[in-house]
Amino acid sequence: MSMPCIEMHESHTGRWIALAVLGLVLATLLFPVVDGLSAAGFFGDKTYLIILQDNSEMRGTGGIIALVGVVTIHNGHITDLRYYYSHTSNELQADVYLDGPESFTTFFNADVALLRDSNNQYDFASFAPKVQSDWYTTTGQRVDGVIGLDFTAAEAILNITGPITASGDVITSRNVFHRLEFYSNATTDKSGPMADMLSKLTYNTFALIVDASIPQKLALYNAFRELANEKHLFIYPEVGPLLQNADGQSRAPEADFISVVDTNLGNGKSDFSIERTIDYGVQLLPDGSAVSNLTLTYTNADWWASNLFAEALVPPGAKLLGAYNSTSPFRGPQVTNDEKLTAFSSKFVVQPYATTRITYLYTLPNRVYESGIGSHYDLYVIKQGGINRYILNASVKLPAGAKLIHAENVGSNLTFTDDAHVSVVYT
């Protein structure tokens, strides 16, 4: 008599487990949807700042600010959209305090900048909350988040939406960059046609998000995901798991890392034509510490000189042994430290059709970690937002007598459009 009871009990347990699993699956599927719906204004209007960064003229977060828009979304549709042109709008000419980073403010002895020129942080996620606050202080308008995109993203989005016609001009993915540059640099106010072009692009993109077929939505999502991975598109704060890490935060785990943050000081619009190469050689020592040799190479394919300020961010505790520039004079290096990083900062000029190199030789505290298999060394190369690509040459010398088990991304001429992970395991 007891057997059926036990069977029933097991059956109920099974049902509860099945229901729980089903609940978990549904929750996993629904949370991103709820997040997405909330961000799209389905549970109350949402207002976002749109920051268009010109990544042909680098700033810390991905490019000089060309235009700022404010968009309000209700049930997935734009109900209000206004663009502010960097050079003419009073809002963007307002002075704001710089809250760092120390490597920048110390080098230039500056603690105030125009709002349109205040994106000198190491990443977009550090800039976004500050610009939200500065925007409120300047205009009295609160925004729920900040969307950042650069000219590379504008090209990619036009590839999806197809060409647009704005102010009588046909805008395609091929000419959008030069059209934006023309409007940005015209001696007479071109804020009207520039805002018209960006408004058309914004409306078309939102229309595509809302009205496209499911395969098109997937294509759009993939494009946004790729742009976010390559740091040409930022959404702050994060919109759930669907666009995870799209806030542009530099996330370097406890390991060795390199993050090069460039600022183009010459108003030169030259960064699309500068090839960047990172040569990194590290000698691992038996006690787990390391000696690193980092060379940053800039090759200018343009016909004018480029004036660059480069902040090389490496792990905290790094000690600079020497800095060399074999190709041209430079100002620096300045060394600044905090609990998260060490910054080596230098300013130099890359002449037309020429190459400039700067080398930092430094020691690192323990960057090798032990596990059951052996000793692990990991290097994370954090790509700066807005940079299209870079070349990585990485070499790792093991301690004397060590035997290599596994190596990843060690070698020459590795081209990356996003962050890179170099990994070595040895015994």
Add this chain to the structure above:
Amino acid sequence: MNRKQLIVAVIVILLIVVALTASVGTFLATAPTSEITYNVPASAVRAPLGTTASSDTISLRLNWVSDASKPATRDTWVKFNLESRLYNMSLAPPPGERYLVANITATNVRPTDVHFSYTAFAVLTPTNTAYYANYAVCNENCSPALENRTLSAGFTSDLYVLFSVPEGTNADNIVYTTSEPPIVMSLT
């Protein structure tokens, strides 16, 4: 798995494949293309290389077309880019692209100001794919006309118009699309 179950499984897999194919097909059929087709209207006026053709407001003559990577073309571009004083345009095209520079003489044929914009120029291929102009430069006196999109009475000047086209593009015409009628200039 018995025979019945196998048949059901095969049918389900086939249905999934058909659904996926249909989805991809729908996407390919509806995805916007980044390329533009421009069909030259029958009313267009045509001019071979080195000859002039006129519309209601302007006349145009295509003098030459050259790859921006050639040193002489590059030097010419740099000279006029500097004179235009707007912004320095890089002559290093993105991967997979090449830059073409066209030297075009533009003249206002009316006794009054006329609207004119370099953005209305497009390179045409034999299959009517159009690549609209990226930028244009000219000498110091002419540059305000390009920026303000207005040619004053009596205006005539050489323009250097830059187009970004995919590598391997076989261009055969340049068209000025917004005049009445459009002006089509042959590269030969």
